[in-house]
Amino acid sequence: TATVGGPYGEKASGPGVDFSYVGIDAILEQMRRKAMKQGFELNIMVVGQSGLGKSTLMNTLFKSKVSRKSVQATAQEKIPKTIEIKSISHDIEEKGVRMKLTVIDTPGFGDQINNENCWRPIMKFINDQYEAYLQEEININRKKRIPDSRVHCCIYFIPPTGHCLRPLDVEFMRRLSKVVNIVPVIAKADTLTLEERDFFKKKIREELRANGIDVYPQKEFDEDAEDRMINEKIREMIPFAVVGSDQEYQVNGRRLLGRKTKWGTIEVENIAHCEFAYLRDLLIRTHMQNIKDITSSIHYEMYRVRRLNENNTVVAHANGMPEHHLAAHEM
Amino acid sequence: MLPLPNIISKGQFPNPETPGYVGFANLPNQVHRKSVKKGFEFTLMVVGESGLGKSTLINSLFLTDLYPERVIPGAAEKIERTVQIEASTVEIEERGVKLRLTVVDTPGYGDAINSQDCFSTIISYIDDQFERYLHDESGLNRRHIVDNRVHCCFYFISPLGHGLKPLDVQFMKAIHNKVNVVPVIAKADTLTLRESERLKRRILDEIDEHGIKIYHLPDAESDEDEDFKEQTRILKASIPFAVVGSNQQIEAKGKKVRGRLYPWGVVEVENLEHNDFLKLRIMLITHMQDLQEVTQDLHYENFRSDRLKRGGRLSSHGYILPLSPAYVLVCQLSSLHLPPPQRTNLCLDTHRVTKQHRNATVGHNGRHICYSSETEPKHPELRRWKLSY
Numbered sequence: 001t002a003t004v005g006g007p008y009g010e011k012a013s014g015p016g017v018d019f020s021y022v023g024i025d026a027i028l029e030q031m032r033r034k035a036m037k038q039g040f041e042l043n044i045m046v047v048g049q050s051g052l053g054k055s056t057l058m059n060t061l062f063k064s065k066v067s068r069k070s071v072q073a074t075a076q077e078k079i080p081k082t083i084e085i086k087s088i089s090h091d092i093e094e095k096g097v098r099m100k101l102t103v104i105d106t107p108g109f110g111d112q113i114n115n116e117n118c119w120r121p122i123m124k125f126i127n128d129q130y131e132a133y134l135q136e137e138i139n140i141n142r143k144k145r146i147p148d149s150r151v152h153c154c155i156y157f158i159p160p161t162g163h164c165l166r167p168l169d170v171e172f173m174r175r176l177s178k179v180v181n182i183v184p185v186i187a188k189a190d191t192l193t194l195e196e197r198d199f200f201k202k203k204i205r206e207e208l209r210a211n212g213i214d215v216y217p218q219k220e221f222d223e224d225a226e227d228r229m230i231n232e233k234i235r236e237m238i239p240f241a242v243v244g245s246d247q248e249y250q251v252n253g254r255r256l257l258g259r260k261t262k263w264g265t266i267e268v269e270n271i272a273h274c275e276f277a278y279l280r281d282l283l284i285r286t287h288m289q290n291i292k293d294i295t296s297s298i299h300y301e302m303y304r305v306r307r308l309n310e311n312n313t314v315v316a317h318a319n320g321m322p323e324h325h326l327a328a329h330e331m
Numbered sequence: 332m333l334p335l336p337n338i339i340s341k342g343q344f345p346n347p348e349t350p351g352y353v354g355f356a357n358l359p360n361q362v363h364r365k366s367v368k369k370g371f372e373f374t375l376m377v378v379g380e381s382g383l384g385k386s387t388l389i390n391s392l393f394l395t396d397l398y399p400e401r402v403i404p405g406a407a408e409k410i411e412r413t414v415q416i417e418a419s420t421v422e423i424e425e426r427g428v429k430l431r432l433t434v435v436d437t438p439g440y441g442d443a444i445n446s447q448d449c450f451s452t453i454i455s456y457i458d459d460q461f462e463r464y465l466h467d468e469s470g471l472n473r474r475h476i477v478d479n480r481v482h483c484c485f486y487f488i489s490p491l492g493h494g495l496k497p498l499d500v501q502f503m504k505a506i507h508n509k510v511n512v513v514p515v516i517a518k519a520d521t522l523t524l525r526e527s528e529r530l531k532r533r534i535l536d537e538i539d540e541h542g543i544k545i546y547h548l549p550d551a552e553s554d555e556d557e558d559f560k561e562q563t564r565i566l567k568a569s570i571p572f573a574v575v576g577s578n579q580q581i582e583a584k585g586k587k588v589r590g591r592l593y594p595w596g597v598v599e600v601e602n603l604e605h606n607d608f609l610k611l612r613i614m615l616i617t618h619m620q621d622l623q624e625v626t627q628d629l630h631y632e633n634f635r636s637d638r639l640k641r642g643g644r645l646s647s648h649g650y651i652l653p654l655s656p657a658y659v660l661v662c663q664l665s666s667l668h669l670p671p672p673q674r675t676n677l678c679l680d681t682h683r684v685t686k687q688h689r690n691a692t693v694g695h696n697g698r699h700i701c702y703s704s705e706t707e708p709k710h711p712e713l714r715r716w717k718l719s720y
Contacts, residue, residue, distance in 0.1 A: 023616050024371075025428040030620040031366055035359045037552070042355075063353050095356035138469075140639045144628050223368075285354040289361035297474065305471045 039098035041148045042288065043129075045180070046103065047122065047172070048157025049110040050079055052187035057155075057244035058103050060257060060268060061280055065246070066090050068105040083108040083121045104151060110168055119172045126151050126180050130303040152295045153216070153283065154180045157187040158239060162196045164203045173213045179299055181216040181291055183283070184208075189241035189274050190259060190266050197241050204239055215239075217287065221294055234282060240275040243268055370422075370429030372478050373619055374460075376510065377434065378453065378502065379487025380441035383517035388485075388576030389434050391589065391600060392612055395421050414439040414452045435481060441498055450502050457481050457509050461634040482626045483546070483615070484510045487517040488571065494533040495541075503543045509630055511546035511622050513614075514538070519573035519606045520591060520598045527573045534571055545570075548614065549621055566614050572607035575600055 046054040055067035068086050089102040104125070109118055129150045136146045154176060158169055173182055184204070189197060208215060215238065222228040245268045248255045257268040268276050283291070377385045417436045422429060435456070440449050460480045467476045484506060488499060495503075503512055514534065519527060538545060548567050551560040575598055581590045583597040590599040600608050615622075 023425070023612075024423060024430045024619075025426040026616050027371055027430070027619055028363055028367065028428060030617065032359045032363055033552075034620060034624075035362050040355075040358055061353070092353075092355075094353055097356045097358055099355055099358070140636045142632065280354065285357050286361070288355065288358055289365060293365070301473060308471060 036097060038145070039100065041100045041102070042292070043102040043104065043149060043152050044283075045106065045122075045126075045151045045154040046157070047106050047109050047154055048187060049159065050107065052157040052159060053244045054105065054155075054157055054187075056246060057185075057187075057242060057276075059246045060244040060276065061283065062090075062092065062101060064090070064092065066092075066101060066103050068103065068107075079111045080108040081112075083118055085121060085125045102149070115168055118168075119175050123175065123179065126154075126176075127303065130300055131307075133300065134304055134307060148296075150295055150300060151180050152292050154182050156182055156184045158184055158204065160186055160188050160191050160200070160241075162192055162200050164200075165207045170207065170211055170213070173208070173215065174211055177213050177215055179303070181218075181294055181299070182213075183216050183279075184239040185279060186239050186241040188243065190243045192241065201237075201239060201241070216291065216294070218294070221298060237275070237278065240279040240282075242276045242279055243274040244276065367427060367429075370431060371619070372431045372433070373623065374433040374435060374479055374481050374483075375615075376437070376453075376457075376481045376484040377487065378437045378440055378484060379515075379517060380489065381438065383487040383489060384576050385436070385485075385487055385517070387578065388515075388517070388574060388608075389436075390578050391576040391608065392615070393421065393423060393432060395423070414449045416452065416456045433479065446498055449498075450505055453502075454505060454509065457506065458634070461509075461631055462638075464631065465635055465638060480626055480631060481510045482619075482622045484512050486512055486514050488514055488534065490516050490518050490521050490530065490573070494530065495537045500537070500541050500543065503538075503545070504541060507544040508633065511625055511630070512544070513546050514571040515611065516571055516573040518575065520575045522573065531569075531571055531573065546622070546625070548618060562613070562617075566610055569607050569610050572611040572614070574608045574611055575606040576608065 044058070046058060048054055055069040058067040059065055059070060066088065068088050084107050086105045086107065087102055088105070089100060092099050092101055106122055109122070112118065133146060133148065133150055136142060156169070156173060156176075158165065173184065176182055186192070186197070186200065186204075192200060214220070217231040217234055219231075219235070222231050243259060243266055245257045245259050245266075247257065247259070249258045249260050249265055250256075251258065251265055251267060256270075259266040259268070267273050269280075271277050375389075377389060379385050415438055417438060418433055419436070420431060420433045422431050424430070437453055440446075440453070443449065457480075464476070464478060464480050467473065486499070486503060488495065503514070506512060516522075516527070516530060516534070522530065548563060548570075551563040575591065577589050577591050577598075577600045579589065579591070580587050581592050581597050582588075583590065583599065588597070588599045589601060590597045599605050603609055
């Protein structure tokens with residue numbers, strides 16, 4: 001005899017058929033497969049005066065010679081007369097995950113006698129990348145994957161004076177935090193003792209707050225309580241005091257990246273010595289995707305809205321269409 | 332040490348401090364975490380004559396009951412009816428992954444004595460979703476774009492004929508450039524194995540002959556494991572899938588199975604030897620991403636470029652930027668006669684629906700109803716609207 005049960009019946013008694021399992025979590029596997037196949041893009045900009053260890057830090061972060069200096073032919077470092085923007089791209093791979101890393105260097109920043117408006121070429125570069133992306137996006141026949149040259153993250157190097165931010169630092173960060181994710185770091189932090197470091201960091205955080213500068217991770221973009229909890233911990237620690245090195249030394253039987261001095265060896269990846277590891281974890285291991293998302297869904301969108309409105313207004317006037325029609329449709 | 336948030340899956344990587352290890356190999360996990368939080372959206376359209384078992388099949392596929400209060404109209408009512416579009420949305424959660432599935436049903440298709448015009452409504456619906464998405468994508472506030480574009484269309488073919496009917500051919504040709512078409516042989520328990528194979532071959536020949544473009548499963552990548560490759564081969568060889576649906580549980584040979592009880596035996600829905608139901612389900616789930624991608628990269632982009640070509644032009648001042656699509660659409664929308672935004676929103680935008688129990692008022696012709704209902708908590712949440720075009 002056969003018995004017929006209700007539509008959602010109990011699970012099968014024997015092993016095997018699970019009545020209530022469809023299998024939609026397989027979607028995650030497909031997503032991961034697709035992401036791995038496509039590879040990732042990351043564009044990091046480094047800004048700071050010459051001599052603050054920007055190139056070395058990049059090399060340390062990616063454990064390979066990715067900086068401009070490593071690729072450049074000339075041995076000598078000359079301060080250029082104006083700010084230059086130099087982009088170098090590398091294809092790197094780790095455990096099957098491929099990444100196109102672009103490091104954008106800004107030699108000449110803050111090095112002149114008169115540094116007024118030295119953020120302008122940098123702002124322009126960042127906006128030019130947004131413009132390029134927008135142009136691709138509104139094209140009638142667009143590419144399947146729009147190449148992403150937008151600056152995801154701008155690491156700003158603060159010289160380790162130990163006192164407070166300089167006017168140049170404040171000006172730059174104030175302006176640029178509105179268009180790009182800024183991650184401030186205290187460069188060459190091995191000149192500061194731990195107390196000096198803590199004092200300096202507190203001072204910097206105060207000044208950032210006082211000037212209304214929102215650095216990454218921005219409070220207003222925390223998505224939920226979990227994010228907020230993680231990001232609050234980070235916000236209490238920035239700016240990270242970093243030391244970079246691409247030289248290895250033998251310490252206690254292990255080979256480590258560090259700086260060897262007469263009074264001891266500074267281990268770059270040792271959190272008791274400096275905060276490089278935190279910076280690396282933030283940028284690469286945990287928040288990389290988030291940094292890219294904020295760039296594309298917030299900074300880029302703001303740029304796009306501005307651009308579309310500019311265009312609409314001008315063309316609307318040219319075509320005699322009243323502006324309120326346009327405004328009502330958007331949003 | 333900063334407490335590492337659990338987006339780094341433990342045990343997946345060797346000691347992170349091995350020299351040379353940077354850590355961006357964790358990037359796929361970061362992306363993955365975000366998708367899990369966000370959840371997935373998928374819209375499936377089912378088209379076929381009445382009585383081919385569409386509703387039962389959909390319920391079986393997703394182990395839900397999308398049509399709890401269904402009333403099947405009699406023949407007299409069917410004469411009056413034109414094709415309608417009914418969208419039902421269900422949120423399914425499994426192992427932490429959320430899927431918001433919208434099933435678009437098309438009752439009335441092929442019912443009328445003269446079915447000459449029964450697909451214009453369906454095509455308008457598909458186009459309207461594209462239009463809406465284009466509008467949202469070109470707008471100023473893009474934070475919460477809802478994707479209601481039809482990602483896949485199951486077209487039900489009757490097992491009783493000798494292949495495709497003229498209506499089948501016409502319809503598939505009309506939509507194959509707008510949506511991914513997956514032909515399905517319905518109620519396959521009326522066919523013996525040989526009849527089923529013959530019918531499949533016949534259908535495939537006719538599809539070729541008429542130049543109908545159905546959805547093609549992508550070949551497995553060379554770096555996939557053998558099982559996956561074998562599975563893909565089997566799936567590809569079984570198209571069109573001959574399926575049987577059922578939500579009833581029957582006891583057969585000591586275990587409970589979903590099936591249909593006949594005097595001569597039990598047809599087991601989830602038995603690969605009895606029908607292709609499992610294959611259809613596996614195909615849908617494993618290719619959900621691909622179906623969405625093809626919709627986005629091919630069907631939607633074709634729609635978009637056609638649309639913009641018709642509407643876009645350089646401004647008289649010769650700006651380098653072409654007219655912004657937003658602007659193009661504003662001009663176009665004012666001259667098109669689309670249904671007013673409120674009605675479409677009620678139908679498709681789940682964010683706006685509040686959990687109210689409103690009384691359903693059914694008009695005589697079945698039109699102009701809007702109601703929402705909720706099933707008991709233990710079933711997946713169900714929201715449902717009716718809209719007639």
